[in-house]
Amino acid sequence: MKIKICLLLFASTTLFAQNLSEIIQALEMSKRVTSMKEQSKSSIAQTKLLGAYDAPYLGLSISHADESSDKGEEYAVGISQDISHPFTNKSVAVDAKTKAIELGSSYNLDMLSLDIAKIYHQACIRKEISLSLKSLYEEQNEGYLRLQRAHALGEISKKELLFNKLDLAKTKQSVRTYKRAYLAKLSSLNESVDNLTINDLACDDLIRITKEVELKEVQEHALIKKISYEQSSANSFYNVYNSTFSTIGYELLYEKELDKDRYTFGLSLPLDFLSSKAQMQRTELMHLDASLMAKKDALSIEIQNYLSASSIRLKALYEEFVVLEEEILPLSLELKDLAKKSLKEGHSSVLEYLDATRSYTKIVLELQEIKKDYYNELIELYKKADMRERL
Structure with a gap:
């Protein structure tokens, strides 16, 4: 039966069916x-402004003297500039802040890709269920045609025939239900990826179901590293605001006054000790650093606790999946085949065959539902652990 399902899946994969890597590749080039x-x-550009200096000012003035004793043109040319936080290295703070922004952006894109992967896996499971049920429906329909002939010959009762017909109708309805669920997930993918029309999914690249999931160190998590860069930036800006002078201004001026040349150099220094502004800025950054430290510690604990609990849930789902796939499903399939053979030979009733078929269908659905739960849990774990690279 498993081989038949795989063949059906392969047959349904058309030239225009997309796999997960193609969808994510399109997502990365989407308008979103x-x-x-x-x-x-x-x-990032706005952050780099914090490390930029204002350009110098060029001043030019021309005047005309028209007195009986003094007559002629006078002019002045000067350059002036205010330098914010001189003698400090603001580039260290700006670089750290820039890296934090880049990490945050990369993390958001990774989470978006994982959301797409989750929808993809949910859709593929529904497709598998629909195809499995369709195969069962076709098998049941063949049996029903034989039962119709048997009823016409008076070999079975009308009641037995109706039982089979009812079960057949339920299976047909289930096929439509899961196909509709598949199309709904397909629609969600099309809504998420605005530059690709997805008509069908290949479903040939689902993540392998395993008992253990290897996790990376929590300190390698993008959000943890982002907070570390934010801390580095806050500490660097603290040093900037802790400098002796918040700003220094200078002016170079040349003046031509009729028969005189005048050169002027001016220097302005702020009296920062008369203001509490710098101290308030340092206090703000000090508390920001403490806040980021607490936030990083809390996030590390939260991630670690979630991953530990999620790993336990995944292990339980895996073990349940293995029991169903390797023990219960083969036995149920064997029982169904025996009931079918026995019915053909006249050694069992239609109700026994229907009961065996119904039991097998239930096991198939349970197996697929566990796969769906497993993938949902796994991809949520990937999101929490920042492990997009596992796709």
């Missing part, structure tokens, strides 16, 4: 992702 990337670049 382009908007996210451009917003990130805008934030």
Whole structure:
């Protein structure tokens, strides 16, 4: 039966069916992702402004003296500039903040890809269920045609025939229900990826179901590293605001006054000790650093606790899946085949065959539902662990 299901899946995969890697590749070039990337670049450019200095000012003035004793043109040319936080290395703080923004943007894109992977796997499971039920329906329908002939010959009662017909109708309805569920997930994928029309899914690249999932260190998590860069930036800006002078201004001026040349150099220094602004800025950054430290510790614990609990749930789902696939499903299939053979030979009733078929169908659905739960749990774990690379 498993071989037959695989053949049906293969047969349904058309030239236009997309697999997960093709969908994610299209997603990365979509308008939605382009908007996210451009917003990130805008934030980075805004951050780099914090490390930029204002350009110097060029001043020029011309005047005309028209007195009986003094007559002629006078002019002045000067350059002036205010340098914010001189003698400090603001680039370290800006670089750390930039890396934090880049990590945050990359993380958001990874989470979007994992959301797409989750929908893809949910859709494929529904497709598998629909195809499995369709195969069962076709088998039941063959049996029903034989029973119709047997009823016409008076070999079985009308009641036995109706039992089979009812079960056949239920299976047909289940096929339609799961096909509709598959189409709904397909629609969700089309809504998420705005530059690709997805008509069908290949479903030949589902993540392998395993008992253990190897996790990376929590400290390698993008959000943890992002907070570390934010801390580095806060500490660097603290040093910037802890400098002796918040700004220094200078002016170079040349003046031509009729028969005189005048050169002027001016220097302005702020009296920061008369203001509490710098101290308030340092206090803000000090508390920000403490807040980020607590946030990072709390997030590390939250991630670790979730991953531990999720790993236990995945292990339980795997073990349940293995029992169903390797023990219960083969026995149920054998029982169904024996009941079918016995019915043909006249050694069992239609009700016994229907009961065996119904039991087998139930096991098939349970197996697929466990796969669906497993993939949902696994991809949520990948999201929490920041493991998009496992796709």
